[in-house]
Amino acid sequence: MSEDALARVVREHAGRLTASLVSLLGDFAAAEDLVQDAIETALRRWPAEGVPERPDAWLLTVARRRGLDVLRRESNYRAKLARLTRPEPAAADDRLRLIFTCCHPALSRAAQIALTLRVVCGLSTAQIAAAFLVPESTVAQRITRAKRKIGEAGIPYRVPSQEELPGRLGEVLAVIYLLFNEGYLSSTAERSQARDLVDDAEWLAALLANLMPKEPEAAGLLALIRLHRARGAARFDAEGRLVLLADQDRSLWDRQAIEDATRLLTRAARAHRRPGPYQVQAAIVACHAEAAGFADTDWAQILVLYDMLLHLAPSPVTRLHRAVAVRYTRGPRAALAELEGLGPPLQRYALYHATRAELLRDLGRREEARRADERALDLTANPAQQALLERRLRWD
C-alpha cells in the first residue's frame, strides 16, 4: 500500500477520532496524544498487515487501550474511556470545532498550521517537519506549546458564535490557503518525497465547505485551490522547469476539473451574494483557466476583478498582480507606474522585482531589467523560480 493511500485513510479518521475523544475527555491535549499514538501504531503496522476493514474502530481500540494505560492514575479519564467501545456515530461532524480550536487567533500562525495538520489531518510530527523543511524538534515544540496554551489560556473548544464567525473563519481560511501555497510553490515536476501539502489543503477546504455550506468564502477557497490544481500538469516542462502562464500547453489543463470548480464558484456566489477575497481570487483564476489561449485572456474582466479584490482586501501583493492586468490593458508604461510606491513594502519580494524586470524589458530598458532580475534571483529560494530567472538572464 502506498504512503499516499495510507495517509488518505488516516486523514479520513484522525480528526473524527480526536473530536470524539475531546468531547468525551474534555481535554484537548490528552485526546490528541492518544490519537497520535494510535496513528503511529497504524503507520507501523498497516503497511505489512493491510488496512483493517474498519480503520476507525481499529484506531479507537488502540487509542483506548493506550489511554487506559497512560491515564491509569487519572480515574476520571479511565472511567470515561472504559465506556467507549465503538466509534461515536458521526451525528454532527465535530471536526469543525477541532478546526476552529486549532486556528484560534491566540495561537501563532506557525502553530495554527502545525496543529491543524496534526490534529485534523492526522500528520505525524515527522511528516510536518519534512513538508516544511524544519527540524522535527521545532515542530514538536510548536505543537506542545500550542496545546499547552489551549489548556492553560482557556481557548474554548467550539465553533465561534455568529457575531465572531466572520473574523474567525478568515483565520481558518488563511491557514488552509497558506498550506496550499506552501505546497503549490515548493512542488516540482518530479514528485518530491515530502507529503503533498496541496492535497491536504484541498481536503481541508472541501471539509470546511462541506461543514459550512452557508459560507461562500469556504466554497470560494475550495474552487480557487481546484482551479490551480487543474492546471498543475502544465506548470513544469519535461525537464522539470517552471513554465510561465503565457507559454503553458493548455491542452494539459484538466478541462473537466476547471468546469466543475467554476460551477462550484458560480453557485456559491449566486446563492449567497456575499463576495469575499477568496471568491474573487477564484474568479480571476477562472478567467485565466477559461481562455483558450493566452491571447484570448479577458484582461479587462481580470482588471475589474482585481479592483474588487483590492477593495475587499487591500494589499501591496494584490496591487502588484493588478499591475500585470494593467500591462495587458493599458500597456507596460502604465503598469510600471502602478508599481511606483510598491517598492518599500515589497522590497524583499522576488516577484516584485521579476515583474518590474519584465515591464522594463518591454520598454527597452534592458540594463535596469537585468538588475531587477538579479535582485529577484537573490531573493527567491525556490529552485524552479531560480532556474527561470537564470534562463532569462542568460538570454538577455
Added chain:
Amino acid sequence: MFVETEEFARQLEEMGELEQQAAYAAVGRWFAEHADKITHHTHLAPVHTATTVRLDGAEPLITDGPFVEGKEVVSGFAEVEVADLDEALRLARSWPACPIVEIRPAS
C-alpha cells in the same frame, strides 16, 4: 493588563478638559457594564513613579524606573472571571482606553 503607549499618553495630554472627562467617563461606563465579571481592578500611578529592585545579583540592586524601559508600559490591570479566552477577548475588544490589552490566566 492595560498597556499604554507614548502616543496614547500624548493624545490624552493634548485633550481638552471636556474630552478628557468624556474619556474617563467611557472607562467608568466600561467597568460598570462589566461589573459582574470584574472581581478586582487597579490603576497604577504613571511610570515615572516606578522603582525596581533586582534580586538576581549578589546584593539587591535598586534602580529608578520600570523593569523594562520601553515605549509601552503597564498602566493597570483588571481581574475578570470568565468562562474562556473568547469571553476575555470580547471584554478586551470593548475596552475604551489605552491601545493594548494583554490577557493572561491567573491562579
